[in-house]
Amino acid sequence: MIPAKYNIRNLQVRWMTTLMTVLGTGLVVWASVLCFGLTDGLQYALRVSGDELDLIVLRKGSTDETGSGIEQSVARQIVSLPGIAKDEGGQPLCSVEFVTILTKPRRNNGGTVNLIVRGLEEVGRKLRPEYRLTQGREIKPGVNEAITSQRMAERFENLAIGEELEINNVKFKIVGYFEAAGSSAESEVWTDLRDLTAARRTPAAVSSVNLRAENLAARDSLVKLLADDKRFELNGISEVRYFEDQMTQSNAIQYIGYIIAGFLMFGAMFAAANTMYAAVASRAREIGTLRALGFSRRSILGSFLFESVLLCLMGGALGCLATLPFNGLSTGTVNQFSEITFSFRFGPRVLLQGVVLAMLMGLLGGILPALRAVQLNIVNALRER
C-alpha cells in the first residue's frame, strides 16, 4: 500500500489547484445540504406535531381541518365517549376546536398569505407537545385576546404582543407568545373557541375535535365508533397520519432539492475529474517510479482514488461547516394553502447526506483518472520529463 502521506503531500504541493477544487465541491455540497436541511426542517415540524395516541376528528370525507365542519352539539358529545385519556385532574383530554384561514399581510411588504387562526379551550394546550408560554400571558376567554409564536410575530403584520389582529371587524389583542416543540402549532394564532366562532358568526359549528386515546386499542375502537355511530358519522384520523398527508408540500421541496443536488453533483464530479486528470498527467514519472519500486497496479489505483475522495471530502466538510450558521434559522413556506413556519435542521442524517454526496463525487470523478494512471507503461512513464 502506498502511504496516505504521499497523497496528502501531493495535495499540499498543488495547493492552488487543491484549494480551487475544494472550494468548488464545497459550494456544491453547501447548496445541496441547504436544500436537504430545508426539507428536513419542514418534515420535522410536521412529524413532531403528531402523537400516536392522538386523533383528529373531522367531518366524513374531509381530509383537513380547514375544510371540515361539525355541529358543536355533536362535537361536545364526543367528550363522554369511553377510551379517552384523562389528565391529572380527571378531565378528559378532548378538545373542541375551530380553525379558520385569514388572508393577512406579511411584514416588510412580503405579500399577503393565508394565516391559520385556531379557537380552542384550555384542554387543547395539553394535547400539544411541550406547550409553554414564553412571553406575555395566557388569554382570558370572552375578551377577544389571542396568542401566537414568536416566529409568526416576526413574519406577520399585527401579530406582535400589543398589536391587534382583525377578524371580521372584531379586533383580537395579542397578549403572549407560546412554543410547542417546533410543531405546526407554532405556525398558528390561538384564541378562545367562543370568541372566534362568534367573530366568524358560526356559533353552532366547529372544525374538529382533537383527543388523546388511553391506548392504541382504545384509539382504534374510537375511530370505529365515530365512523359507524349514527349520532356521529365522523372521520377520526390518527394525528401521525394526518400530518403525513400534509407533507405533500415538503415532498415537492424535497424533489426540488434532489434535482438541484443531482445537477450540481454532475457538475462538481467533472470538475474533480479534471483536477485528478491533471494530477495524473503531471505525475507520470512518479507513477512509473512507484511501479518500478514494486507497488502493484491495485495499490496505485487505490491511492489515486483515495486522493480524489480526500479532495472532495475536504470540500464536503467545508460545505457542511458552512451550513451551520443556518441551523435553526427560521423560514416559512405554504403548506395546504396556509403559511407554515419552520427552521432549517442540519441533523446527522442531513450532514451524512452531504458527506456521501462528496464521497460519490470523489469516487466517480476519480475513477477514470485513476484507471489512466494504472494503465501507464512503466518504461514510457519513466522516460517522461
Next chain:
Amino acid sequence: MKILVYIWRNIRRNKVRSLLTILSVGFSLALMTVLYGFMASQETWRNDAEQTNRIVVMNIQGFTGQVPISAVDDVASTDGVEAAVPLAWFGGAYQDEPMPFAQFATDPQSAFKVWPEYSISPEELKNWQENRRGCVIDRRIADERGWKVGQQIRLKGTIYPFDLDLELCGIFDAPKNSGSLWFNWEYLDEGLKQKNSPVTGNAGTVFARTKSGDGIPAVVKAIDDRFGSSDTPTRTQTEAAFAQMFVDMLGNVQVLIRNIGLAVVFSLCLVTANSMAMSMRERVTEIAVLKAIGFPRSRILFMILGESSLIAMLGGLLGVSMGCAFLQAMNAALPQFFPFTVLEMLGPWISYGFLVAAVLGIVSGLVPAIRAAQLSVIDGLRRIA
C-alpha cells in the same frame, strides 16, 4: 480567422480536459436554467393575468370567507363590467388521485364571456348550458386522459360533504394550459342544500371582466364600497394581483433559489479558472516561443481569453439546451408544477445562462491571460530545461 483556428486547436489539444470543463459548466448552467425557468413559469402566469382585464372579488377574510351568490349579479351590473361569474373551488378527488386537476363551479351562461380567450364549439357550449350535471374541461387534460364528450366523471368531495357525478359536455381550448374543469355552480349548491349545509348560496369568489383596462380602479372601488358595510365585506383585485398572492406564498423559497444560483456561478468560476490555469501552466514555453517570434501581447491575451470564452460558451450552450429539455420533459411529466412549455414562457431568463457563460469565460481566463501576456520571454524559454 487564423487565430480562431489556433484557439480551436488549443481546445482540442487536451480533449478530455476541455470536455470535462464543458460538461461541468453545462450541468451547472442547466440547473440554473431550470431554476430560473421554474420562477419564470410563475411570472408568466402573472403577466398573462395582467392583460386580461379581469378582476377577482373575494371575501376580505380570504378563501374561507363567503361571497353570497347575489353578489355576482351586483358585480355584473356595476358600471364598466362586461360579465361576471361565480368561481368556487371544489378540490375533489378523482378515483385514487387526490386532486388531479382544478375543479371550479361556475356559471355556464357567462363563463366564456369572462374568459373570451378560451374557445369552445357553440354546440358543446349549448349542451353544457342545458345539462345540469354537465362539465367542460381543458383539451390538454381531455387528451391526456383520453376523455371524449359523454365521459362520466365522478369527483369525490374533500372540502364538500358530497360527491359530484359529472358528464363531460364539451372540451375547450385555452391559449395556455388552464388545467381546469368547470361545472355548473347550481349543481354544487343543490348538493349543499340537500345536506342542509349552513353555507349554501356561496359563490366562493367572483371573477369579472371589465370593458377596458383603464376602468379597473374605478370598478374595484365601486365593488368594494358596495359590499364594505355588508355582512361580507369584499376585497377586489386584478387577476394579476390575485396571481401574485399565490406566487408570494412560495416565500423564502425564491430567495433560496437565487442564492443557490449565485453559489453555482461562483463555484463555476473556480472550476473553469482552475482548468484554464492548468492549461496555461503546461504551455508556458509555447507562449514564450510565440512571443519570441513576434506575437504582440494583445494577441496572446485575446487568444487565451478567446479559448476560455469559447469553452464557457460551449458549456453555456449545452447547459441552456439541457435545462430547456429538462423543463420541457417536466412539463410533460408533472404539469401541475410546470404548467407551461418552454416556448410559452420564453423570456429574458433563457439568456441568463449565456450571460453567465460569457462572464465566466472572461473572468476565468483573465488571470492566466494576463500572466501569459506579461510572461518574460527568457524565463518562459528557460523552463524547457
